[in-house]
Amino acid sequence: MIKKDGTYVVMGLLNTDSIAYATGKKIEELGGNVIYTVQSERMKKVFFDRGCPDLPKETKDAMTIKYCDVTSEDEVRNLFNDIGDIDGLVHSIAFANPKTCLGNQMHTSSFEDVKLGFHISCVSLSTVAQYAQEHMPNGGSIVTISFASQLAFPFYNWMGVNKAALEALVRALARELGREHVRVNAISAGPLATKAAKSIPHFAHLAQTWKRISPLPWDAVNDKGEVAKSVIFLLGDYSTKITGQTLYVDGGASVVGGELLKHEKPLKTMPMKKKEARERLKRMQARQNK
Numbered sequence: 651m652i653k654k655d656g657t658y659v660v661m662g663l664l665n666t667d668s669i670a671y672a673t674g675k676k677i678e679e680l681g682g683n684v685i686y687t688v689q690s691e692r693m694k695k696v697f698f699d700r701g702c703p704d705l706p707k708e709t710k711d712a713m714t715i716k717y718c719d720v721t722s723e724d725e726v727r728n729l730f731n732d733i734g735d736i737d738g739l740v741h742s743i744a745f746a747n748p749k750t751c752l753g754n755q756m757h758t759s760s761f762e763d764v765k766l767g768f769h770i771s772c773v774s775l776s777t778v779a780q781y782a783q784e785h786m787p788n789g790g791s792i793v794t795i796s797f798a799s800q801l802a803f804p805f806y807n808w809m810g811v812n813k814a815a816l817e818a819l820v821r822a823l824a825r826e827l828g829r830e831h832v833r834v835n836a837i838s839a840g841p842l843a844t845k846a847a848k849s850i851p852h853f854a855h856l857a858q859t860w861k862r863i864s865p866l867p868w869d870a871v872n873d874k875g876e877v878a879k880s881v882i883f884l885l886g887d888y889s890t891k892i893t894g895q896t897l898y899v900d901g902g903a904s905v906v907g908g909e910l911l912k913h914e915k916p917l918k919t920m921p922m923k924k925k926e927a928r929e930r931l932k933r934m935q936a937r938q939n940k
C-alpha cells in the first residue's frame with residue numbers, strides 16, 4: 651500500500667490529536683518515511699512542549715518536522731526544495747476565524763478573515779500541489795481532508811463554503827496533474843475531536859448528530875486512525891486509477907436521509923452478538939406489529 655521506504659509529506663501537525671499525526675503514524679507503521687510540517691517554527695516548539703505529552707523521547711527524537719506557512723509561496727517552495735523527491739503528500743490544513751467565519755450568521759463584516767480562511771483551507775492545496783508535483787518524478791498521490799460539503803451544518807458557515815471549493819479544486823487539480831501521473835483526492839471525514847474541531851462552536855452537538863445519523867458506529871475521539879487508513883488507501887497503490895474524488899469516511903452519515911430509527915442504530919457490541927441482536931430485532935419488530 652505505502653511504498654516501503656517511500657517519503658510522504660504530511661502537512662498540518664498541531665498535536666497528537668491532529669488527523670495529520672494519525673496519518674503519519676499509520677504511514678510509518680507500514681514502512682514509509684514521514685516528513686511532518688507545522689505552521690511555523692514556534693508551532694514546532696509548541697508541539698514538543700505541549701502537543702505530545704504521551705510520546706516517549708525516542709519517538710519524538712525520531713520525528714522529522716519542518717515548518718511551512720502555506721500562505722507563503724516562498725516557504726512552500728523552500729520546503730519542497732529542501733525535501734527532494736517524494737511519493738505522496740497529505741494536506742490536512744484548514745483555518746477560519748471562529749468569531750467572524752463560524753458564527754450563527756454568514757457574516758461578511760470581515761472579508762479579510764473570509765479571504766484568509768479561503769486561502770489557507772482551499773487555495774493552499776493548489777500551492778502545495780504545484781510545488782510537490784515537481785518532486786514526484788515517478789508520479790504520486792495528494793490527499794486533502796474535507797467535511798460534508800454537500801450539506802449545510804449550523805455554525806460551519808464559511809468553512810462549509812471552503813470545503814465545497816476544496817472539493818472542486820481537487821477535481822481541477824486531478825485534471826491538470828494527471829499528465830504528470832499525480833493523483834489528487836479528498837477524504838470527507840466525519841467529526842473528530844481535534845483542536846480545529848474544538849474551535850467550531852457547538853462541535854459537541856455535531857458529534858452527537860453523528861450518533862443519530864451514522865449507520866456505522868462513529869467515535870469522534872478514537873476514529874482518527876480509521877480515517878487515516880483511508881488516507882493510506884488513497885496514497886497507495888490500491889487506488890492507482892482513482893483521482894479527483896471525494897471519498898466519504900463518515901460512518902455512512904452522508905447517505906442517510908433523516909435520523910436513524912431506534913432499530914437501525916448501530917449495535918453497541920460487535921457481531922459476535924449478531925444472533926442475539928437478530929433475535930432482539932425480531933422481538934422489537936413483533937412488538938411493533940402488534
Ligand SMILES: NC(=O)c1ccc[n+]([C@@H]2O[C@H](COP(=O)([O-])OP(=O)(O)OC[C@H]3O[C@@H](n4cnc5c(N)ncnc54)[C@H](O)[C@@H]3O)[C@@H](O)[C@H]2O)c1
Pocket residue numbers: 662663664665667668669670688689693718719720721741742743744745770795796797838839840841842843844845846847
Ligand atoms: N476534526 C474534524 O472533525 C474534521 C472533519 C473533517 C475534516 N477535517 C479537516 O481535517 C484537516 C485537519 O484538521 P484537524 O481536525 O486534524 O485539526 P488540527 O487543528 O489538528 O489541524 C489543523 C492544522 O492546520 C494548520 N494550519 C492552519 N493555518 C495554517 C497555515 N497558514 N499554514 C500551515 N498550516 C496551517 C494548523 O497549524 C493545524 O496543524 C482540516 O482540513 C480540517 O478541516 C477535520
